[in-house]
Structures are given as C-alpha cells and as structure tokens.
Amino acid sequence: MKAIQIIGPKSEPTVSLNGSHPLPTPDSSGSELLIRVHSAGLTADELTWPELWSPVHNPTHVPGFEVSGVVAELPPAYTGPLAVRDEVYAMLHLDRGKGQAEYVYARPAEVACKPRSLSSAQAAALPIPALTAWEALFKRAWPSGPSSSSSSSSSPLRVLVTGASGAVGSMVVQLAKNSKVMGKEVQVVALASAAKHGYLRELGADETVDYHHDDNDTDGWERKVGIKSVDAVFDAAGGEVLARAWATVKDDGVVVTVADPPPAWATDKGPGAVPKELEGRPGVRYIYFIVSPDGETLSKIAGLIDEGTVKPLPVVEFPVDKAVEAWDFARQRGRQGKVVVNFVPAA
Numbered sequence: 001m002k003a004i005q006i007i008g009p010k011s012e013p014t015v016s017l018n019g020s021h022p023l024p025t026p027d028s029s030g031s032e033l034l035i036r037v038h039s040a041g042l043t044a045d046e047l048t049w050p051e052l053w054s055p056v057h058n059p060t061h062v063p064g065f066e067v068s069g070v071v072a073e074l075p076p077a078y079t080g081p082l083a084v085r086d087e088v089y090a091m092l093h094l095d096r097g098k099g100q101a102e103y104v105y106a107r108p109a110e111v112a113c114k115p116r117s118l119s120s121a122q123a124a125a126l127p128i129p130a131l132t133a134w135e136a137l138f139k140r141a142w143p144s145g146p147s148s149s150s151s152s153s154s155s156p157l158r159v160l161v162t163g164a165s166g167a168v169g170s171m172v173v174q175l176a177k178n179s180k181v182m183g184k185e186v187q188v189v190a191l192a193s194a195a196k197h198g199y200l201r202e203l204g205a206d207e208t209v210d211y212h213h214d215d216n217d218t219d220g221w222e223r224k225v226g227i228k229s230v231d232a233v234f235d236a237a238g239g240e241v242l243a244r245a246w247a248t249v250k251d252d253g254v255v256v257t258v259a260d261p262p263p264a265w266a267t268d269k270g271p272g273a274v275p276k277e278l279e280g281r282p283g284v285r286y287i288y289f290i291v292s293p294d295g296e297t298l299s300k301i302a303g304l305i306d307e308g309t310v311k312p313l314p315v316v317e318f319p320v321d322k323a324v325e326a327w328d329f330a331r332q333r334g335r336q337g338k339v340v341v342n343f344v345p346a347a
C-alpha cells in the first residue's frame with residue numbers, strides 16, 4: 001500500500017512516500033477495525049511528537065493521527081453500530097497513529113460516523129483540532145462541560161485564544177462561542193495575524209487582536225487584550241506568545257496550553273514544574289495536556305457540523321502522490337487552511 005514515511009534523524013526529518021509499504025496488522029487485542037483511508041489530516045508539529053519516533057510503537061515512522069474513510073473490516077466479536085462500508089472519521093491514539101497510509105487499524109472507541117455534510121478531506125481535518133478544543137474547554141478548564149441554559153443575571157466569561165486562526169484555535173473560538181459554561185455566555189478575544197481577523201469574526205470572535213499590534217510602541221498586545229482581564233487563556237501558539245499571555249489572565253483564572261514545544265513546566269518534574277509567571281499569583285490554574293481520542297465527542301462534533309452550528313475548517317488538499325509537497329506546505333506559517341492528503345481522489 002501507499003504510506004507516507006518520515007526518514008530520520010528526528011532533528012532533520014525528511015518526508016517520503018513509500019509505494020509498497022506492507023499492509024498494517026491488527027494489535028493483539030483482536031478488537032480493532034480496519035479503515036480504508038480516504039483522507040488524512042496533517043498537523044505541522046506532529047513531526048516533533050515523540051510517538052512518531054517510538055521504535056516500539058511506530059518503527060517505520062508513518063505519521064498521521066486523524067483520518068476519514070470507510071470501514072473495510074470489523075473485528076470478529078464486534079457488536080457496535082458500525083458496518084462495513086460505513087463512512088467514518090477518527091483520531092487514532094498517539095501511541096499507534098500511522099494514519100497517513102491507505103489502510104489503518106483503529107479502536108472502535110476512537111471512531112465516529114463522518115459528518116454527512118462534509119467531504120472526506122474536510123472530515124479528516126477535524127478530529128485533532130476539534131477534540132483538542134473540546135478537551136481544553138469542557139474537560140480541562142471547565143470540567144463541568146457545556147451547559148444548556150443561561151442565567152440572565154450572570155456576566156459573561158471572557159477568554160483569550162492565541163493561535164486563534166489555526167486549526168485548534170478556530171475550533172476553540174467556535175465551540176466557546178456556541179456554548180455556555182456554568183450558565184454563562186463566553187466572549188472570545190482572538191489573537192491572530194491581521195489578515196485572519198475577518199475570518200475569525202465570521203467564526204464568532206467578539207474581539208480580534210494582532211500579534212504585531214504594537215511593534216512601534218512600548219505596549220504589547222497583552223495591554224490591548226487587557227491586563228488581568230480574561231477568565232481563561234487557551235493557547236495554541238506557545239513560546240513567547242504564551243509567556244506574554246499570562247499577564248492577561250485574572251488572578252483566579254486558568255491558562256490552558258497545547259502548543260508545541262510544551263513549556264518547561266509541562267515536562268519538568270523538578271523545580272521547573274511551576275511556571276515562573278505564577279509568582280505571587282497562586283490562584284491561577286495552569287494546564288498542559290495531550291489530546292486523547294474520543295469517538296463519542298466526535299459524534300457530538302459531527303452533529304454540530306451537520307446542523308450548521310460549527311463551521312468546518314478550510315482545507316488545502318493534496319493527492320497522496322504529492323505528499324512531500326503537502327508536508328512542505330503544512331509547515332508554512334500564514335498558510336490559509338489545514339492540509340489534508342487524499343488517498344482516494346474526491347468523487
């Protein structure tokens with residue numbers, strides 16, 4: 001089968017296309033289903049994710065953790081709702097991945113029916129950004145999840161989303177705007193390059209701020225957002241952007257980041273485990289997490305997409321034979337849209 005492969009070393013990864021990669025084999029659980037992959041989504045930074053380089057889990061370094069396609073084979077003891085030829089989409093566990101190939105095995109709990117209104121390519125772009133956004137909002141920052149009713153007396157929550165124009169950021173913007181949390185509306189401040197502000201307003205952002213807002217000024221963008229003015233920061237940009245975003249959060253707020261590379265406090269088990277930005281602000285919660293597969297949430301996302309509440313991500317499609325070009329494009333900052341590789345040409 002055709003499979004995209006990353007040739008090491010990890011510090012200098014090279015993307016290649018293998019036209020005769022062996023077909024995958026199921027794991028020992030006997031519970032996996034086989035997906036004929038139609039499209040696979042690319043997250044630029046996944047080439048740095050340790051799971052791709054694990055000699056145990058992924059010795060041939062086939063990337064890919066999100067796919068859409070059809071069920072090709074069900075496991076013998078399967079009693080769930082899916083049937084062979086059903087159109088599905090999935091996020092694969094980071095320990096297994098290998099989705100950028102013509103066939104991949106997935107666990108039933110990772111898979112959901114594809115949104116009916118989307119093409120394969122649009123569906124393949126969604127699982128990681130949508131699940132990351134959902135987990136950040138409704139499992140990490142506010143574990144009580146979205147609430148259906150609003151209390152008219154309560155003032156809205158105000159949140160800052162960094163990297164807002166990207167795949168994860170634009171899903172955070174939409175899910176936040178279309179939900180209530182603890183009975184409160186959510187107001188979104190989106191931090192993004194100026195060229196993306198119109199797009200973010202269309203997605204529902206209440207305010208847009210440019211990273212370069214104040215290049216000739218002593219004030220940074222964090223002053224435009226407002227010092228200690230937001231209840232939560234959702235960071236999909238990392239680095240210097242995250243470091244500056246701390247100033248915007250209230251003393252009882254929460255900072256959630258998913259961006260790569262993770263901040264030192266996310267990985268350090270020693271003295272670096274506490275962010276230096278927390279000094280004197282013990283009430284600020286801080287969270288870094290790695291997204292988990294969740295077919296049940298993907299079903300909810302499919303519903304939100306099909307009813308028109310959440311818009312799909314813009315995608316840039318490449319045929320599998322242009323996989324190298326696809327990866328080159330995916331790694332460019334400022335590109336418009338998430339990159340998807342099609343293993344089956346669109347009908």
Ligand SMILES: NC(=O)c1ccc[n+]([C@@H]2O[C@H](COP(=O)([O-])OP(=O)(O)OC[C@H]3O[C@@H](n4cnc5c(N)ncnc54)[C@H](OP(=O)(O)O)[C@@H]3O)[C@@H](O)[C@H]2O)c1
Nearest residue numbers: 045163165166167168192193237258259260289290291333
């Ligand atoms: N921990 C997890 O489980 C998890 C899950 C998914 C993604 N991630 C990570 O989260 C980050 C965002 O992912 P994504 O798929 O949303 O990426 P993306 O689509 O490439 O979006 C990233 C956005 O960040 C902005 N940005 C700010 N500073 C940047 C810089 N120095 N270089 C490039 N972009 C910059 C860009 O916005 P402008 O063009 O407006 O400047 C861009 O739209 C990545 O680091 C990704 O690896 C982590």
